[in-house]
Amino acid sequence: MIYEFRIAVRDIGVPIWRDIQVNSDETFYDFNSIIQAAFSWSGFFEHRFEITRSGGTDLLPIIIEETPLDIVEDYTDESDFGEYYDENREEVNELEETDYDNYDENDSAENEDQTLQKYFTDIDDAATYIYFTDAVIEVDIQLKEMVAPREDCSYPICVAAENASPDEMEDRTTILQNRDKLKLTDTQDLIRLINFALSQLGDSDIFDTEYEDFGSEYAIDTSWDDALPDDTEDSPPEY
Known part of the structure; x- marks a missing residue:
């Protein structure tokens, strides 16, 4: 089964979200990597998930966190x-x-033992993802659809998105002061860039020196907004 999540950064003053389709048997460890790639964050800081709705019922948060x-x-x-x-x-x-x-008992090292399908069973089941940067970035996660996998599609995949990501190295005051810089007009190019990042999960080549600034650039730099699409699948887009 494929889950489609709306994953939205909370309280930045600009709507920043991604619609991501993932396999329902992914672990929260893998889901963390997917979120990090979708928002071009480094994973440097600690994080945790708080399950707030499961099986169609609102819950006191169930904590799933990295050790x-x-x-x-x-x-x-x-x-x-x-x-x-x-x-x-x-x-x-x-x-x-x-x-x-x-x-x-709900916690395990790096979220490896907990799968998405254990907690997300009904449409609108929800969680909060907390990324403990200086700004303490909070992200709302909501299950929007459950669909059959497509044979011609590799998962995870971003199917819709809006606006660039806040810089994880900035504090909240700076993020709010610079929030207008996060507004993007080229949605399709943003989706293409996110899908490139998702396609590189588990591939260390993305971290070669030549590409070391790739993630941080597309998180906050809008200079590529009017760039022509790059059809190359195995290299980062040109800016």
Whole structure:
């Protein structure tokens, strides 16, 4: 099953949203990567999901979050976060609850054990995604459609979008002062750029030196707004 989500940045003063279609069996770990790519953020800061409506019923938020770095360091043998990312990383649910004051049975390291279809079962089921930058960016997530997958389509895919993303490195005051710069007129080019970013998920080539500023440029730079479309599938668009 394919889920179509409306994913919208909250309270920026400019409507900033993406309609993204994803497989329903994606994990929240993967969904985080999809959101980051769709808004051209780096994933540098911590995040969490708060499920606010599931099965057609409003809920007290169910928290699904990435393990904080300090907690991980406290509970790995080497106290080295680099070890956390190897094949033998320790999962939160393997920790002793008596030793972990903030333990929650809904939490797991990097959201790996929680799938979208576990919580999103009815149209209009919803969540909030919180990205803990200096601005603390909040994003509303709402399930809009459930459709059969198309054989000629690769997922995830952006099917509609409006306006550029706020810069994750700016504080809220600066974002609000510069919000008019986020307004874009070329919606189709924006969608094309987002889909290029989504197509690169899991591909380290996007982070080569030649492309290191690619994401940040299309998040806030509108110089490409009137650029001609680039039909090349395997390289970033020219500005």
